[in-house]
Amino acid sequence: MNNTLTGFLGTYASPDSLGIYRFTIDLRNGAMSYPELYYEAPDCKYLSLKDAMLASPLKREARSGICLLDTAHNKENASVPLVGEYFDESSPACYVAQDERYIYTANYHEGAILIYEIKHEANFHGHEKCPARRYLEPVKKILIAPKAGCHQILFHSHYMMVPCLLLDKVMVFDRHMDFALVSELAFPTGTGPRHGIFDKDHTQLFLVSELSNQVFVYGLTEATASGADSSSISLPDFTMRLMQIYPLFPSDAVYKESPASAAIRLSPDQRFLYVSTRFAEVITVFRIHQGHLEQIQQTGCGGVHPRDMVLTPDGRYLLVANRTQGGLVSFQINPETGQLMEICSRVPAPEAVSIVLSPHTN
Known part of the structure; x- marks a missing residue:
């Protein structure tokens, strides 16, 4: 049995970072391969992987939009099966999310959410019907406010939640009502809500703020x-x-x-919470006990300017993307305490911002 996972890195555009990179991690010891360029396109800074479909923002000259790649057919050859590039945004988005029907982008500077529908078009070769070709079609643009700082898209039931860092709000839209705005969650001025994560049962939401560096814990119940x-x-x-x-x-x-503060992640067993913070250059670890948080560790991130993090499915390793110095590092995790132990592996990853792992071992 092969114990390696494939991962992808999203990067800011720079002379040293040309697009999306691919790497592997060995689940036996946390060792990572050197990232190799997977798809060349500037400003592919955030990635979303669902059902082998890899979505990312991009910019080509004066055009900004999104690219969609099919990773399922690219394990043995060097060519990248591009589904398509679509240019309908004024600047590259900072976040991408997918569900069964749509791909969503959150545009920080434009203050907007753009929604693309995943379409399927049957291909015919002579008298033989080939598998349906997938493509994207922009179907809706939600303009929240110029420079709203839209930074993430979260789903709860048929609702879409959008943390707006520069508005100090989380906006809530109903996907069953043509994405109508149905509620707002307000924060004190200067909080800067950035990213949140639900537990598996969606009974709790943990949200980190970038400007006030706080973790907000919400409880979810049936309507009252x-x-x-x-x-x-x-x-x-x-x-x-x-x-x-x-x-x-x-x-x-x-x-x-x-x-x-930047990224927030839950351990697969839901016992621990991890937060990355730039300029302090640390990872903070919380223990979750009966819905309450207890800070148990604050330790160096292994580099400078930590952005995204991801835990391996077995919960044994935490991967941290240090954007400006230190590269991509894998930490071993103490399975009992959830604390970070030694760095297992370090590989170059200039301007790395986002990490996704394929859910299947190779």
Whole structure:
């Protein structure tokens, strides 16, 4: 049995980073291969992988949009099966998400969500029908506000949640109502909500703020008759209430540059939470016990400017993309405590921002 996983890196455009890179990690020891260029396209900074379809923003000269790649047919050859490139955005998006029907992009600077529908067109070769060809068609653009700082797209039931970092809000849209805006979750000015993650049962949401460096914990229940305040959401299907707020750093901590938290990840067993913070150059580890967080470790990220992180499916390794120095590193995780141990492997990854792992071993 082969114990390696394939991973992909999204990068900012630079002379040293040309697009999307591919690498492998050995699940027996955390060793990673040197990333190799998989698809050349500038500013492929965020990746989404679902059912072997890899989606990413990109920019070509004055045009910005999204590219879609089919990774299922590219394991043994060097050519990349491009499904298509689509240019319908004013600048490259900072986040991409997929579901069964659509691909969504969140555009930080434009303050908009663009929705592409995944289409299937049957191909005919003579009298033989070939597999359907997939392509994307832009179907809707949701303009939230110029420079809203739209930074992520989260799904809960048929709702779409969009953290807007520069508005200090999370906007909630109903996908069953043509993506109508149905609620807003407000934060104190200067909070900067950035990324969130649900637990497996969607009973809790953990959200990290970039500017105030806090973790907000929300509890989700079935809808109640009571009204919602500004720190909660109450809709016909569910109620989401703020339970606790956890600071990542002491209020008197001093840094040369203000820390800016980035990624938030849950361990596969749902026992631990991990947060990366730039300028402080650390990973913070929380233990989750009965819905409450306890900070148990704050340790170096293995480089400078940590962005995305991902845990291997077995929960044994945490991969961290250090954008400006240190490259891509894999940490071994103590299975009992959830704490990061030694660095197992380090490979170059200039301007790396996003990491995805294929769910299957090779």
